[in-house]
Amino acid sequence: MVLLGSLHLIHTGNYEEAINCFGYAISIDEDYIDAWNDLGWPTASLKMMKMQNYALKRH
Numbered sequence: 001m002v003l004l005g006s007l008h009l010i011h012t013g014n015y016e017e018a019i020n021c022f023g024y025a026i027s028i029d030e031d032y033i034d035a036w037n038d039l040g041w042p043t044a045s046l047k048m049m050k051m052q053n054y055a056l057k058r059h
Helices: 002-012 015-028 033-058
Strands: none
Touching: 002 015, 002 033, 015 033
16 A cells, blocks of 8 residues: 555545555554654645645735
């Protein structure tokens, strides 16, 4: 699942699907460090995009 999440992120930019894949891997094994680590990238990117869209709408 972590590999699938990475593929979604790298090749398609589909942050939501990448987050879902990493979350699924974590739900199977809460100690899966790679999944926790990789979850940070799409989460931060998605949050940044939402913040940018909000800022653009305000100005």
